[in-house]
Amino acid sequence: MAPSSRGTPDVPVDVVVAARAGDARALDLLVAQSLPLVYNVVGRALDGHPDTDDVVQESVLRVVSGIGSLEQEQSFRSWLVAITVRQVRDWMRRSRYERAHLAELVAADVERDPAGDFVTTTIDQLLLEGQRRRIAEATRWLDPQDRDVLALWWLEASGELTRTELARSLDVERRHAAVRVQRMRERLSTGLAIVAALETAPPCAGLDDAARRWDGTPSPMWRKRLARHVRGCPRCAGALDRTAAPERLLA
Template sequence: MDSQHWRATITAAQSGDRQALDELVAGWLPLVYNIVGRALNGHADVDDVVQETMLRAVDNLGSLRDPDSFRSWLVAIAMRQIRDRARRRTADRLEEAPAADFAELTVLRLQLEGQRREVAEAARWLDDEDRQLLSLWWLEVAGELTRRELAAAVGVTRQHAAVRVQRMKERLETSRGIVRALDGACPDLRELTGRWNGRPDSVWRKRLARHIRGCGYCGGTHETVVPAERLLVGIALVPLPVGFTLSLAFGGKTAVAATSAGWSAKLLGALTKPAVAMTAGATIVAGGAYVVTQPPDAPPPRAVVTPTATATSEPQPSATPTPTPTPTPSPSAKRKADLYGTVVDAVDRAPDPDARPAALPRRPESGITSTGGPRAVMQHRGDSVTLSGRGYVLVRWQISPHARPGGVVMPTWTGLKGKLFHVASGGSRRMDDPLPGAPNGYATGMGGPDIGYAVLPPGTQQMWQNEYFYVDGTVTLTQNERGCDYGIAVFPSDWEAVDKDVNEGPAQGAIRYGLVRDTGTDSAPVPQYVTRSTPADPATVPQRSRV
């Protein structure tokens, strides 16, 4: 159907035309179903996310100022609901198997064979972020979306989208090789997969990819491998399943749903708001002026987070190397503040580059053992290291917005037995320090408009290249990467190394001196993300923990 017809249909639906709304929803439901279904790989939540997307589209239809932008607007709503669903899901839902494997549905309903089938099945091996991007890119090469719409839905520029798509395609090609190898008869591969539970995940993707690279049988190309984009050109949308229908109608100025058995009953009561009245409070503004597409615990990547205090906490004074507890009105409150387990809630200001750090108190050291050895490197979500003993630990950051910009999902400390302090920050720079000679002073670690931004959750202290902690007991540090790409290295350290690092400032050619947080007592700050419990998903640790 041509764009002129859709423009007229959207305008009529905004005016309260019952038939136009029905046609609009029926016409665009398959697109939303394909995006959500592929992004979630047929998970049981697909129905809920699709219906919530359509509900929000109906609720906010009156806010759409340009009917020509309806498709990109609708896709952005769908992507937001997918990310919101990731935030809401509980540990038991995380492990829940798909209700209907979308890769299998794609193969069966579109009758895909050969390498087209291989591409569809390879999607199972992608991480959530890649699968979400694949859901859009698949429709782009199939002619259902434009690159501009894909970039708007992801929340990046077209140039950044190209980089992200290229990296996703590389992982998709790796996954295609795994699908191909698993269909083969390599005895070594059969032995390797004897311990595999049959469920694709990133750990086994890496193991199998490593085997394929070193295996002459699995790594051999027995046929010409056609690029995925050539295989997907012009491919149809996956048809809706039987009973998967949604009919919307206006009742006066109220939307009413008539659903088949395939939809949950909660939809009937949800569509009772005026469909054209929500303009000022709309979540999505037409034309892509503002689209929330970052992970739910991070702000949109529009600028580097500035080191200012949050609304609920006071900033620490500039150039004050040791943060002081928030002033308290009574002696009893002061005693509570001195108890172990206080988190520095303020987003601390950067000390002046020439401000020398406070003296670092010396704590007892008997040595730290690490399950990751003397140098544990954590590059992927779920990587963890357990530290035991009494001594100093260095956590060294490497932010990579050029690989994948977006919100930073912070690492967390779990299973704490004993005490853990945040004692100092070093590495001669903060992650938001401008790189000398960089255009417009774009930050070294948090990115820039040419590569995308890494954005900290609101209220998070700005990170330094090196962060030092003191462990007296046992604790596990977990990498929770979901948005921005980052890695962290964990080194057992000692007092001399920490003291030397924080005191190496501009005189040695670095950007600034370090910062000492340790008071030498139990009033020293603990990390913002720490708990004594061991949650199924470490990323759920609250930001302002109390231990």
């Protein structure tokens, strides 16, 4: 089967029909041809976290157990992505709980190790440099609900998904999907501007003053606070002018 123009091969409808009817060989083929897309969604959403394989496996298990309930074989691709996104969301909810629980167990006066953050670890592991490293760091400034939207938009930008498939994966109408993508992109651009400004040498005195009480951990609240300075400071805003658009950096 020839690859589609989107990069990831589309699964033939007859394979989906056979797998839905209980054909074991067709199901094996369906899983094998679906794995690249599942890995793309999970890998981009989890930033290469060690749990990526576990989330992929759980997604595939849900596909295998639920294939019989698929109503329209033509919608298999968006159904697959929707299942994967749900597994990513479940992982994120568990991960937030586990991190909060762990924080309760450690002594209150133990200084937090920034290297323990999984996004920072991912950056080190992948040896991201320059502007690509910046975009990876900028994702840390996103709201939690932006993570799955970012992963799907990334696939759309690279031609792996259509906007219709993205909307179906989020279980929203195309118009609502466009709004969610636009808001995520705005927050991503803001995060990118903050990252670029923080790297300016010598540092901006005004930005240092704005970040005086910041503990170094990206958060939506501090994104808004630091963004107010960055937008109004010619020096900080100039740092972003030297950074490529997110679409180019995500390619």
